[in-house]
């Protein structure tokens with residue numbers, strides 16, 4: 001399907017086309033283009049204030065866009081009220097009615113639509129089963145845990161059979177353990193029901209664990225839209241490389257390329273980079289004199305007490321820290337940049353204060369072109 005023809009695509013359930021949003025003179029969403037496929041779990045990920053909630057609210061109909069088109073199931077919705085759109089929203093704050101029981105909270109949408117009482121009973125029961133809260137129907141929200149309240153909120157949204165569920169940091173108020181458990185439950189629910197989820201979070205681990213695709217947003221701009229694996233292995237911009245996972249970033253220029261391997265000159269020395277595989281853009285890595293940023297993840301970063309061919313950068317070991325699942329070594333380069341190395345086992349050969357050569361397998365480095 002062509003990218004230029006979103007309206008024709010039956011697969012695409014939500015589309016934003018050239019959407020801008022201003023709050024006064026503050027331009028918070030900039031020419032935003034996004035197509036969400038039917039049945040996918042798509043996450044909007046980015047730092048606080050980058051515009052995630054604003055995008056979600058524009059899709060939901062709680063916020064107007066300043067320009068551009070928003071389509072749900074191929075139909076423009078900018079002029080439709082929130083309740084006229086085939087989407088439902090789950091918020092971090094649950095937004096349950098405190099004076100109503102769990103049953104009445106979940107039944108609310110159907111009661112408003114005057115669905116017959118018998119049918120409501122059957123459908124609420126189905127929902128309680130789905131979110132594993134059978135037996136809780138008589139309770140009031142303040143007698144439940146955060147995770148249980150959020151499950152009621154999800155059931156309340158799902159009972160309307162929305163085509164799309166919008167979720168704004170729904171697990172944000174939960175502690176880490178419960179959050180991880182709910183991540184699995186939510187993902188299971190989404191796959192089972194085959195409903196499209198558009199999910200907002202600033203937690204990159206959560207996004208990686210749950211999403212089919214992630215839209216990484218920076219300052220109102222879509223930086224990259226890709227699967228979690230490709231976002232991690234093949235970040236297209238420095239921002240994405242830095243924001244997703246941990247990275248060591250080196251700015252330099254390509255000196256020479258021989259075959260698939262390039263020598264890259266940094267201010268602090270020379271390093272190597274292999275290009276040509278799908279994960280490393282050849283065009284960025286192999287053009288002599290071209291500016292390039294090299295991203296090396298801490299788990300593939302290496303060091304040695306003796307020089308390694310093709311690499312001349314060095315640093316001094318500052319710290320070796322045990323962080324539970326691994327040892328993290330910090331190596332400070334002469335320009336002050338701190339290089340991170342993660343290992344499962346401690347390396348008894350090096351201690352704080354040692355000078356080491358930094359290197360990596362050329363195919364493990366990711367080349368990010370700067371466009372120059």
Ligand SMILES: Nc1ncnc2c1ncn2[C@@H]1O[C@H](COP(=O)(O)OP(=O)(O)OP(=O)(O)O)[C@@H](O)[C@H]1O
Nearest residue numbers: 023026028046047048049050051052053054055202
């Ligand atoms: N109602 C509003 N009036 C004016 N400015 C707003 C309004 N809502 C959001 N903004 C601004 O728009 C920008 C994007 O905010 P938004 O809430 O969408 O970010 P976010 O990525 O969801 O952040 P967070 O993760 O902190 O919730 C911010 O600069 C914010 O201050």
